[in-house]
Amino acid sequence: MKRQIIDTIEKYDKIIIHRHVRPDPDAYGSQVGLKELIKTNYPNKQVFASGTHDELLNYLAKQDELTKEDYSGALVIVTDTGNTERIDADFYKEGSYIIKIDHHPNVDPYGDLKWVDTDSSSTSEMIYELFLEGQQHSGWKMSDTAARLLFAGIVGDTGRFIFPSATVRTFEIAGELIKYDFDRTKLFADMYEEDRRILHLKGYIYQNFIMDQKGMAYIKINQTILKEFNVTASETSQLVGVLGDVRGICAWVIFVEEKDQIRVRLRSKGPVINGLAAQYNGGGHPLASGASVYNWHEADEIIEKLKVLCSTN
Numbered sequence: 070m071k072r073q074i075i076d077t078i079e080k081y082d083k084i085i086i087h088r089h090v091r092p093d094p095d096a097y098g099s100q101v102g103l104k105e106l107i108k109t110n111y112p113n114k115q116v117f118a119s120g121t122h123d124e125l126l127n128y129l130a131k132q133d134e135l136t137k138e139d140y141s142g143a144l145v146i147v148t149d150t151g152n153t154e155r156i157d158a159d160f161y162k163e164g165s166y167i168i169k170i171d172h173h174p175n176v177d178p179y180g181d182l183k184w185v186d187t188d189s190s191s192t193s194e195m196i197y198e199l200f201l202e203g204q205q206h207s208g209w210k211m212s213d214t215a216a217r218l219l220f221a222g223i224v225g226d227t228g229r230f231i232f233p234s235a236t237v238r239t240f241e242i243a244g245e246l247i248k249y250d251f252d253r254t255k256l257f258a259d260m261y262e263e264d265r266r267i268l269h270l271k272g273y274i275y276q277n278f279i280m281d282q283k284g285m286a287y288i289k290i291n292q293t294i295l296k297e298f299n300v301t302a303s304e305t306s307q308l309v310g311v312l313g314d315v316r317g318i319c320a321w322v323i324f325v326e327e328k329d330q331i332r333v334r335l336r337s338k339g340p341v342i343n344g345l346a347a348q349y350n351g352g353g354h355p356l357a358s359g360a361s362v363y364n365w366h367e368a369d370e371i372i373e374k375l376k377v378l379c380s381t382n
């Protein structure tokens with residue numbers, strides 16, 4: 070499979086690489102890492118890494134902007150993306166040929182050529198394996214830039230090598246990558262600066278949530294608060310469990326004001342809440358649901374209804 074992928078890369082003059090929406094370090098690491106590898110080893114090819122850029126990943130890479138016309142005759146490679154709905158691209162279908170490279174379960178086997186390895190810690194790790202194949206058969210060289218990106222992807226998806234997905238092979242590959250010239254300490258600092266911001270916002274939630282006697286709790290996080298803590302609305306998904314260990318809590322809701330809606334994240338220790346979520350453009354599991362409202366009045370309605378659910382629980 071790796072050989073076939075390299076043969077295909079060699080055939081095309083123009084290559085466009087995509088990854089999933091709401092990118093993480095493995096998405097950028099595998100996508101731009103592969104771009105850098107191809108650029109280094111085939112300097113005459115046009116290679117692009119495209120998708121909606123996330124400012125929080127500025128330290129890793131930027132994204133190339135493309136038009137529909139750019140896809141004509143192009144090879145499209147999608148990394149780290151299990152299903153087509155999650156591909157962050159408008160025109161990927163306009164290319165001539167699609168390759169999927171991913172480590173998520175292959176629930177949506179899209180593409181003309183698919184390489185899926187769920188045993189791999191990250192797609193960045195797979196790109197390193199692809200590099201080894203290229204090195205052996207086509208004399209591929211690794212660059213410092215590519216090494217840094219792939220290392221970041223592995224670090225990101227293994228939670229700094231904490232998760233069991235980090236295998237002996239993962240450590241071997243990481244060991245190879247750190248032989249290249251990049252500032253590992255700075256990279257870790259850039260990657261985990263984020264944690265401190267999230268941690269500060271968690272502290273804010275603990276200090277400011279409101280709870281009634283029946284254990285119904287809520288907090289409203291508006292744009293001003295998000296700005297103050299330098300946290301994006303999408304990052305707040307990591308925060309929803311935060312009130313779960315509050316003593317006496319029955320159910321809670323975290324409102325996060327986005328540009329055009331207020332995201333509603335509901336959690337419960339008892340009362341079933343997905344019915345309530347369904348009333349407000351949402352749904353989910355009995356004890357973990359999400360919804361969307363469009364003004365703070367509707368948010369207050371949810372608070373009142375959740376109070377009723379807790380008091381009759």
Ligand SMILES: [Mn+2]
Nearest residue numbers: 095149191192
């Ligand atoms: Mn990944």
